[in-house]
Amino acid sequence: MDGIFPAAKQAPLRRPGKFARRTRRKASGPQQLRICKLSGEVVAKTNTHRHTTPMDLLTYLEPVCGVSKYRIRLLHDGQRLRKNGVRRFSSAEDLQVVLLPYVWTNSNSQVSRNLREALYEQDTAKLKKLLWRPVDPNTTFPRSLPRPITALEFALLNQGPRTKTVLLTLLEAKAALDRPENQGMLCTALKHGEDECVRLLLKHRADPNGSKNRIMPIDIACQRRPEQGSFQREAPKTVAMLLSAKADVQPMLRDANSWAMQPTPRDYLDYIHPRTLASTVSLVRAAVMHANPTFMQQLVQTAENANVCILPACLCSAAYGGNEHAVLWLLNAQAAVDSHICHLVLRGAHHLLFSVHARRTALALAAGRGHCGIVAMLLRARADPNTRLDGQTALLQAAAHGAPETVVCSILKAAGEVNREDSFGRTALRLALLYRKPPDLQVVQALLQAKADKQHKDQFGRSPLSIAAQKLDGALLNLMQDDAMQK
Structure with a gap:
């Protein structure tokens, strides 16, 4: 039978033509979400698509309600929404918000003891659980001397690997930094060397001038010294952070002891x-690198009134740090273009300001750091490229520290002596080959074109040619041989 009746043909599948009209399902738009008090007063209106979870909504309500999220509770149809739930707000609905008061505590209550234990153990999970009760983050704990201690201060003094995390948790719970008990938080963080905690406190608007005595946070930051055997190659970061937070430097500058190497103590x-x-030199290093020139101008003016020559330190610090605007302003303020300073001062040894050893000019410092614009600016101001201090000239510094070709060529064009020796008899070509891995062929070529001596031997009996042969660098050897053939 199957052979007698042919199989029924299926209708061909029709596909839409090139210009067929297509309809697309319209996506549902964002629905409005209203948050009201129990009295019916609308607190906030938002879109459901902006908040995926109740925790996101709690974070959104913090600035609206003026309290931390730990005190906010959300109700829907009389049921409390779990903060860690995954409920999505997909349709228009009304939520009720309730602001809880803090749990009453005293110094002997179990809640206070649990909070102190969580801070001591740096247990953030336990701390957050207590804050959700909610417990006041400004709780104070009894102490015999000198006064009761706040939770913030207790967390900061309890040094450990999670000090910053515990401190951040308390600050997110709206722990008040402007309370009289917390006025010395910045000073405490600076005394303990907690730079990240200092940054965190300033981010949460701690008073940069807050102190319990006349010693300000800027004083403690400027008096910090580097650890033994280590140097700060950049400007003091904590001082720069305080200046950015508009710390007042006038009390420090008005003190006569700030301009004396051997101050006269007045009290403890x-x-x-x-x-x-x-x-003060530490403050100088941070001020000359700051975007606001007001601090540097105040320093220079006060130094002139105190009859202290601080301009050389300012110019050398600005040249070392690469601040072209500060260098230009200092040159216009009649700073000596060949100013020099002990380079260890720029690495944290501020007590060596008047040392006669290891001194380097501003040009040599800028050349060693590879600051092309500052090198050109100082050379235009008639800086001497051949001044030899600490056995080093600007060209030797540039060659030894890997300065780019632009810096080397600028010094050579300013009549820099290419075969000038350092205290060990080494020339710029010898230093360029020794300290660069691999050597910069463009710098080597620039020195060779300036008639650098390839056969010159230092006190160790080594010449640039012997060093090039030892490196087994084909391109370098070809460059040296081509220069010899041209001569």
């Missing part, structure tokens, strides 16, 4: 945190 505070010229 001067013995604990002495203001000296060394701490």
Whole structure:
């Protein structure tokens, strides 16, 4: 039978033509979400698509309600929404918000003891659980001397691997930094060397001038010294952070001890945190690198009134740090273009300001750091490229520290002596080959074109040619041989 009746043909599948009209399902738009008090007053209106979970909505309501999220509770149809739930707000609905008061505590209550234990153990999970009860993050704990201690201060003094995390948790719970008990938080963080905690406190608008005595946070930051055997190659970061937060430097600058290497103590505070010229130099290093030139101008003006020549330190710091605007302003302020300073001062040894050893000019410092614009600016101001201090010239510094070809060529065009020796008899070509891995062929070629001596031997009996042969660098050897053939 199947062979008699042919199989029925299926209708061909029709596909839409090139210009067929297509309809697309319209996506549902964002629905409005209203948050009201129990009295019916509308607190906020938002879109459901902006908040995927109740926790996102709690974070959104923090600035609206003026309290931390730990005190906010959300209700829907009389049922409390779990903060860690995954409920999505997909349709228009009304939610009720309730602001809870803090749990009453005293110094002997179990809640207070649990909070202190969580801070001591740096247990953030336990701390957050207590804050959700909610417990006041400004709780104070009894202490015999000198006064009760706040939760913020307790967390900061309890040094450990999670100090910053615990401190951040308390600050997110709206712990008040402007309370009188917390006025010395920045000073405490600076004394313990907690730079990240200092940054965190300033981010949460801690008072940069807050202190319990006349010693300000800027004083403690400027008096910090690097650890033994280590140097700060950049400007003091904590001082720069305080300047950016508009710390007041006038009390420090008005003190006569700030301009003396051997200050005269007046009370016990001067013995604990002495203001000296060394701490002022730390302020100089941060001020010359700051975007606001007001701090540097205040320093220079006050130094002139105190009859202290601070301009050389300012110019050398600005040249070392690469601040072209500060260098230009200092040159216009009649700073000596060949100013020099002990380079260890720029690495944290501020007490060596008047040392006659290891001194380098501003041009040599800028050349060693590879600051092309500052090198050109100083050379235009008639800086001497051949001044030899600490056995080094600007060209030797540039060659030894890997400065780019532009810096080397600028010094050579300014009549820099290409075969000038350092204290060990090494020339710029010898230093360029020794300290560069691999050597910069463009710098080597620039030195060779300036008639650098390839056969010159230093006190160790080594010449640039012997060093090039030892490196087994074909391109370098070809460059040296081509220069010899041209001569």
